[in-house]
Amino acid sequence: MRVCAVAPFAPDDAAAPDDPRWQAHDILRLHRLEAFDNEPAWVRDAFARAPFVVVRRAQVAPGFVAVGVRGAARNERYGTWARCDDIEAVVKPEALPSASTLSADRRAxxxxxxxxxxxxxxxxxxxxxxxxxxxxVGFELATFTPTVTSTSDLDLLIRMPNHFSRDEARWLQAALDAHAMRAGIRIDAQLETPAGGVALVEFASGKARVMARHASGPRLIADPWTCVHAQAGL
Known part of the structure; x- marks a missing residue:
């Protein structure tokens, strides 16, 4: 996030989120977005146009969820906090409708x-x-607010709770690359693992360690699945 609000809770109260109702990249519809100091001027107009936010990775206190607001311009991204009581609905990436719900010009x-x-x-x-x-793409399908442009990438989230081999990752990356070439765009996929979000292209590259993005912060790990079990003493 280019700008982020100061957390409305004490640092000692913060911890990794454990509410199973929402995860990073879920889209939340809110009936109210609380304002905090240093909020960019565009945020209120953006929220009035589409009262939706995207769950982001950050430590939170009970009763809060870390979210991001999207503005009309590419550089308008604001990290803030929503109260759980203000959430009206949750839309997960895997539950989004097809582009057939949009107008013909948008589908093109x-x-x-x-x-x-x-x-x-x-x-x-x-x-x-x-x-x-x-x-x-996910934001437009969830909100019906025109967000995608002719040069937009296609970003994907793939749930990966169980071990995924490097060979499988290379096969999947090659398949996505073929789709991207046919469409003339870039496709970026993120694996949602027990250790956090891992870029498919990085995992498929065969690097000894990959970056896992977690609410407690990014970290380099060798295996996004076994390292979590080891830390838990399993």
Whole structure:
């Protein structure tokens, strides 16, 4: 996030979120967005236009969820905090509708064309996984607010609770690269692992350690699955 509000709770009260109702990249509809000091001027207009926020990775205190607000411009991103009592609905990436719910001119945008092509492919490249779009594509499908442009990337979240081999990752990355080439866009996939979010392209590259993005902060790890079990003493 380019700008982030100061947390409205004491540092000693903060911990990794443990509420199973929402996870990073989920989209929340709010009936109210609390204002904090140093809030950018565009935030109120953006929230009035689309009363939705995106869950972000950060430590929180009970009763709060860390969220991000999207503005109209690419550089308008604001990290803030919502009260759990203000949440009206939760939309997960894997539950988002297809682009057929949008107008014909919106469906023709390359990122949305690529998403629908991946969903129609028999069998789908991602058929065995729980997955869905995030970023501008996910936001538009959840809110029906025009967000995708002709140059937008297609960002994907793939739930990966169980071990995923490097060979499988390389195969999946190659399949996504082929879709990206046909659509003339970039497709970025993130694996949601027990250790946090890991870029598929990084894991598939064969690096000894990869960056896992977690609410407590990013960290380099060798295996996004076994390291969590080791820390838990399992």
């Amino acid at each position: 945008l390359p990122a949305l064309v690529a998403l629908d092509a991946m969903r129609r492919e028999p069998p789908s490249t991602l058929a065995t996984f729980a997955w869905g779009p995030t970023g501008s």
